[in-house]
Amino acid sequence: MKIDNEEVYVMAIIMAAGKGTRMKTNKAKCVHKIMDKELVRRVYDLTQKCGIDDVVTVVGHKREQVMKVLGDDKKYAIQEELLGTGHAVMQAKEFLEGKQGKVVVLNGDVPIIRKETLDTLIEKSVTNKEYATLLTAIYENPKGYGRIVRDEGGNIQKIVEEKDTDPYQKEIKEINAGVYCFDIEELLKALDKIKPNNAQSEYYLTDVIKIMNDKGLKTGAVIVEDNTEILGVNDRMQLELLTQVLKERINREHMANGVTIEDAKSTYIYDDVVIGRDTVIHPNSIIKSGVVIGEDCEIGPNAYIRENCKLADRVKIGNFVEIKNTQVGEGTKIPHLIYMGDTVIGKNGNVGCGTITCNYDGVNKNKTVIGDNAFIGSNVNLVAPVTLGDNVLIAAGSTITDDVPSDNMGIARERQTNKIRKKK
Ligand code: UD1
Numbered sequence: 001m002k003i004d005n006e007e008v009y010v011m012a013i014i015m016a017a018g019k020g021t022r023m024k025t026n027k028a029k030c031v032h033k034i035m036d037k038e039l040v041r042r043v044y045d046l047t048q049k050c051g052i053d054d055v056v057t058v059v060g061h062k063r064e065q066v067m068k069v070l071g072d073d074k075k076y077a078i079q080e081e082l083l084g085t086g087h088a089v090m091q092a093k094e095f096l097e098g099k100q101g102k103v104v105v106l107n108g109d110v111p112i113i114r115k116e117t118l119d120t121l122i123e124k125s126v127t128n129k130e131y132a133t134l135l136t137a138i139y140e141n142p143k144g145y146g147r148i149v150r151d152e153g154g155n156i157q158k159i160v161e162e163k164d165t166d167p168y169q170k171e172i173k174e175i176n177a178g179v180y181c182f183d184i185e186e187l188l189k190a191l192d193k194i195k196p197n198n199a200q201s202e203y204y205l206t207d208v209i210k211i212m213n214d215k216g217l218k219t220g221a222v223i224v225e226d227n228t229e230i231l232g233v234n235d236r237m238q239l240e241l242l243t244q245v246l247k248e249r250i251n252r253e254h255m256a257n258g259v260t261i262e263d264a265k266s267t268y269i270y271d272d273v274v275i276g277r278d279t280v281i282h283p284n285s286i287i288k289s290g291v292v293i294g295e296d297c298e299i300g301p302n303a304y305i306r307e308n309c310k311l312a313d314r315v316k317i318g319n320f321v322e323i324k325n326t327q328v329g330e331g332t333k334i335p336h337l338i339y340m341g342d343t344v345i346g347k348n349g350n351v352g353c354g355t356i357t358c359n360y361d362g363v364n365k366n367k368t369v370i371g372d373n374a375f376i377g378s379n380v381n382l383v384a385p386v387t388l389g390d391n392v393l394i395a396a397g398s399t400i401t402d403d404v405p406s407d408n409m410g411i412a413r414e415r416q417t418n419k420i421r422k423k424k
């Protein structure tokens with residue numbers, strides 16, 4: 001990848017072999033999801049957003065599940081015995097040997113680091129010519145994390161794991177985030193020197209820092225600005241916490257871009273959603289990944305906009321409406337109690353309350369196509385595949401199984417009969 005106009009080879013190692021005992025799970029920890037996306041997939045996607053050249057994932061416990069998430073075409077190193085983070089990286093040795101450049105090491109259970117943060121870490125490591133650059137944070141409650149020990153000059157000396165700290169070190173508030181950028185050749189040399197002489201009898205990756213410093217190699221750190229980025233998932237409470245943190249972050253980005261969100265607490269907008277200016281989102285709405293929404297739209301309350309939806313400007317999606325794989329033209333209103341799936345609807349339409357597209361016949365998903373200026377009455381079933389032209393009117397309560405040409409009215413329901421009511 002290009003850094004400061006210089007071509008630098010950067011690879012990444014994702015450590016994802018751990019057990020996740022505290023998750024109380026039958027699955028690999030890293031395949032648990034935050035907003036639809038597996039933890040390990042989030043970490044992998046981060047490497048791709050940063051333009052990292054090669055990625056190796058270290059897998060061990062329930063490795064087939066992790067490999068299924070990332071795919072067979074990726075590179076894996078297998079860690080048979082879980083002997084620590086240093087040991088995990090050693091398993092990827094064959095991918096590092098003979099290479100020159102940088103290797104970024106990431107924890108598979110730290111899934112919401114920002115692209116900008118990792119970019120900064122790599123850039124600093126390259127421009128300052130550091131052999132190890134760490135991501136650190138200042139935590140009021142540093143319990144459980146490795147502590148960063150600095151000398152009087154502020155230079156990093158070593159990392160001490162919580163279980164190995166002395167009372168003085170325990171008070172240190174700067175912690176190791178578990179994200180590193182190393183020089184490949186010097187990392188390989190340092191890994192050879194790690195010994196499991198510590199409270200947990202593990203090979204600690206963090207020992208590499210002291211080994212490099214003893215050798216006189218320059219090391220450094222980037223202190224993360226937003227502490228929430230480096231939160232990890234060790235149990236289900238943290239899984240929920242990270243979901244909330246990510247949700248809040250995404251909502252803020254949309255608000256900063258000119259979207260009104262009435263109640264950010266109850267609004268779930270997944271990754272990579274595009275929303276135009278002046279669109280208003282009412283409470284309890286869920287918008288899934290990849291959805292595109294135009295300007296001046298109104299969404300919710302209680303709207304569920306699922307995958308592959310594209311809404312033009314001034315569209316209204318009202319309460320208790322679910323849409324999936326659907327395109328909605330400019331100015332069309334889909335106001336209440338509606339399900340639309342696999343549908344294309346043109347502009348300036350109005351869809352009545354209770355309308356549903358019957359898109360699934362038990363085997364296939366079928367398409368509904370509706371032209372411009374449609375007026376669909378209440379409680380209509382559109383049995384797909386079905387095509388409705390422009391300017392159609394569908395009578396309330398109709399079950400439409402045949403196409404309706406432009407400028408026609410479709411009516412498909414029993415005629416009403418009234419009968420004298422028998423008295424008891
Ligand atoms: C690690 C760091 C600690 C840091 C913290 C930040 C070490 C020794 N300590 O501690 O300084 O503050 O992360 O979150 O590195 N893994 C393997 N194989 C193993 C062991 C772990 O793949 O044999 C993976 C785990 O799946 C996990 C990651 O490495 O994704 C981190 O391991 P974990 O045991 O959670 O390390 P921490 O104790 O949190």
Ligand code: CA
Pocket residue numbers: 109232234
């Ligand atoms: Ca951890």
